Amino acid sequence: MPETSKGYNRRIIVIDDNRAIHDDFRKIFEPGLASAQPLAESGTALFGDSTMSLPQPLFQVDFASQGTDGAALVERARSENEPYAMAFVDMRMPPGWDGIETTMRIWELDPRVQIVICSAHSDHSWESILRHLGHSDRLLILKKPFDNIEVLQVAGALTEKWRLAEIAKRRVQDLETQLERRTSDLLRSNVQLAAASEELALQTERANEIVAATKAGGSRE
């Protein structure tokens, strides 16, 4: 997993009971036509300039027709340490779980997954969705019919968000580790300092005693 090693995770799961929607997502995430690559290369060779378009990030997309199937895939991916960064979940998927139920189940299995609920019309109001799922920065609503660019942007942004969240988490962990180490160092030096200061106090006292004794001896003599 070359991307995950760099922190990138572009694994996406689409959960929708409509096969046509699966095809829609497949088309959107599909890289450009295969014939474009050799054409671009020969064009560069011929004209000496680059006409290559920016490479679209490659998403790895899996599909499920029902909430239960989707949740099973999410769990397997997590246990195989190849978690999904995000999921597109349809709101209405009779006869099984609806989008809200599926979202709750996925978050029970893997709370990191970013969820986009797709709905063709207002089955549930925004308020009712919030009532069920609470305010969450892991949740987006995408109205059908959606735009290809929208989907790509959402996918790009949310996978990046997943990555950043992971980085932030790791960073926080690192900082915490550092803090702990630093704290223990400080504690240790503190102990040493305390010991030293105690030693100093002892010596000072002893010196004072000697001084006092000297002074007293001097006055008697």
Next chain:
Amino acid sequence: MNGLRLLRDVPIQRKLTIISMLTSGLALLVAGLAFGAYEQVVARGSMVERLSITASMVADNSSAALAFNDPASAAGTLKSLGADPHIVGAAIYDEKGKAFAIYRRAGWAGDFEAPSVEREGHRFAGGHLRLFRAINLAGEHAGTVYIQRDLAEMRARMWRYAMIMLLVMAGASAAAMLLATKLHTTISGPLSHLVHVVDTVTTHKNYAVRAAKQGNDELGRLIDGFNAMLSQIQIKDGALQDAHDKLEKRVAERTQELQQEVTEHTQAQGELERVHRQLVDASRQAGMAEIATNVLHNVGNVLNSVNVSATLASDLAQKSKAAGLSRVVALMREHAHDLGEFISSDPRGKHLPVHLGHLADHLKTEQAAIVRELDSLRSNIEHIKDIVAMQQSYAKVAGVHEIVAVVDLLEDSLRMNAGALARHGVEVVRDFEGEPLVNIDKHKVLQILVNLVRNAKYACSESGLPDRRVTLSVRSANGRARIMVADDGVGIVPENLTRIFNHGFTTRAEGHGFGLHSGALAARELGGTLSVHSDGVGRGAAFTLELPLYSAETADA
């Protein structure tokens, strides 16, 4: 016996009169008869005695005549018998019994013949007393005297007696009658009074009257008893009347209560009917809402595909490498004079054929991709048109009857569920026989059929079996079209078969239990029936909708 029976129905007063008269008459009669009998016996005795004396005298007086054989003297002796007018004849016989002298009463109508001599004695025969007496002379039998006397004297006396008795009886009867009339006041008077009172009681139902008592005899006690009985009856009657009045009052009250209850029930029923109508409307609207929701969902999904295809096609067109072709053409124009050399020896020119080849390949794939998306676009738009058309036909004004083929209705309902059926991989088997027509509110039938097909699909998809099949069959018999929607899905537990049409009954989490309920109602409104059959859990289910067939005859009628 007959007389007694006749007497039974005679009023008491007359009965009493008759009885007292009969009694006194009978007593007199018996007394008179006894007296008469005695009188006759005595009269006969004295008559025999007197006649015996007479005979003795005649015997004495004639003994000498016999001894001297002097019949004239004997006849003279006999003649002296003429003093007694009742002696009709007499005779003197000699010792040998031969008639010696005969006396016949002059002027007697009868003919007297001396009978043959008999022994001494008398007898009554033929209304006459006949008496023989022996004549003795010096102790020797000398002859016999015979005297015959009639009984007219005695008969006359008896007659007189009878007349006296009749007179006495008449007098006694008159006295008895008078007495009975007097008695009437003491015996039959109270009785008739009692009868009168009884009549009053029975005809007027008046138990307050009382019979007046006139003495302390049996009648008095009877009247006392009767009055006591009347008092009892009056008390009982009063109580009865009271109870009756109370009962009538209660009945009246209860009747009023019942009437009120009936009114309340009628009102409640009206209210129920109104609520029921509202429910039916609500369920129909809910059904409509569900259809609308499905339509929106389906249209939304298809629109999504349309959008994706359109964007892709547009992107492909915009980013088309067709523009690259003109650049190649410009380069070729630039090297028009040494094109061959440019291609064969120029380091850049050598790439030209390859690039052109790539360009051609790419344009071909690009075109294929655009065509594919445009095809998808067209089919998706087609799909939307179908959904919208279905919605329009479904949303048609209800209550309009039209003649439609049952098969077309089924196809419509299948089309409305087409997406879901395909998505769940449900195979649809059509088993249509003939082309029955129905004249019907299409909207309602579709509501039922769409629901049945959707239920069948759910039953199949919930079963989890790989083979999912829904069989639609159409038959027509006995003026009715039978539409059966059968699935081989989860089936129905027997106890739910009766509840499945209940309002609010559902086995699905998101179901609202309106579908089959309103379906059954709609079927009834259409003059048909909706029924279910299932062999149990996991054995599938079959819903049968029966509708009246359309025929030209019924249309003419």
